[in-house]
Amino acid sequence: MRAESLVKEVMARFTKGRYQTREILPLKKSKETNKIQVKEFINEIVILARLNHENVVKLLGCCLETPVPILVYEFITRGTLFHRIHGDGRQKFVLSWEDRLRIAAETAGALAYLHSAGDPPIIHGDVKSMNILLDDKFTAKVSDFGASRLVPLNQMQLSTLVQGTFGYIDPEYMQTRQLSDKSDVYSFGAVLVELLTGKKIYSDDRPEERKNMAKYFVLSMKQNRLFDVLEDEVMHGGNHTQLQGVANLAEQCLRLNGEERPTMREVAVEVRLLTRTWSW
Template identity: 50%
Template sequence: MSIVVVAIKKSVLVGKTEKEQFVNEVLVITKIIHGNVVKLLDYCLEEEVPILVYEFIPNITLFHHIHNEEGGTSWLSWENRLRVVAEPASALSYLHSHATTPIIHRDVKSANILLDDDFSAKSSDFGISKLFSIKEENVNIVVHDTLMYLDPEYRHTGNLNEKSDAYSFRVVLSKLITGK
């Protein structure tokens, strides 16, 4: 008998919005097959509090490492920074261009980039992601994102597209380079 360590994602709040985000996360993540996206192992949406079971990612978030918070380390050499930035960039490219249905992540930030045993970066948190048709150039939706990562064009027009994810990713890149 082997022991498998997993991560359980369970909402603290149990409203309609939270349940919809969990259902959306399952719908989106089951369409993604990429090595730099955290793997969903199982889920239960029929209970009052939905539960998602993910692979366990032990080295916490990129946010913690950039800001050298508790659990962060000083392993962020320039070589490691380049690798860590290339991996979620590859995942975003896949979401926008290679997934069977293109996906806008909508919540790209350093807190949603997890680091595994080998410090490989994995994108996570697809609860507010949006599947969109190639025919949809812009998607007018409400974003609950961290403001500093939010695309100014979206704030001005209310239209969100893959360029919005690219903008947010540039903010992650800036934080990784500057450490701020």
């Protein structure tokens, strides 16, 4: 396998490589060689080796004996959901409401699989639009399991150092350092807000009350101003039942008390039902 190009990603670097079959593959390389980074890579291998789901990125191989650890993944051609929503600095992409809703359903299904089908269950720990990849058909692939945790069957929560991305991190987790499946639910709620509003989940460039879009979205819902914050593409592409249904679901996921949030399985069922509601 030989390196051909280096593409910047958030937590690591992906290099396109080729096997003798000429199939393009991304290589995830640590930015630096340290014990913490290597531990995260090994953790990702352990997690991904347990998974087999159409909406979870596939790990094809790894090499930890090189100076810089390398993980080899299936090549996902359309990049991240983050860039499809917000653009890549050079162009603004159009992502239809139908695609957004389907991506939400696929992502929810993958997270429900992690929480309920694993033995033991798995908490992703860093759900965000940057960690949702899209293939040729815009099928969602949940990725980056460096912060993920296996949950012993007799435990509901895990005590950890707080990891994640600001704006997506469960506030309850930040306060207690107790990571649970409901932490992923909160983060998924933030992704729903991105899909609905087309806004980055956090930005210092916005007025104070709008810097954290998840909080502003919940406030807008309480003030019955949902349709003031929706992106035009979403407003024109979705029907009232769908938009209100997804918005209500996002609000439930973003509740500050984790016990009041739905499970990912409940979320997945609800989003899947909403994908079937196209009449006005």
